[in-house]
């Protein structure tokens with residue numbers, strides 16, 4: 567049996583800070599600094615982010631008859 571050679575998987579691709587594009591710091595991953603982390607958090611709090619996920623829907627639990 568011959569398996570296609572798989573390329574060695576790198577540990578983890580380096581991520582850039584989503585805020586400023588600098589290399590992320592381990593302590594503040596995936597951000598480069600606490601500042602950028604705070605900026606991102608503020609964005610969350612201000613509601614610019616839409617959180618993906620199952621919609622909270624109380625209906626449809628059963629069938630109405």
Ligand SMILES: [Zn+2]
Nearest residue numbers: 583586598602
């Ligand atoms: Zn940054």
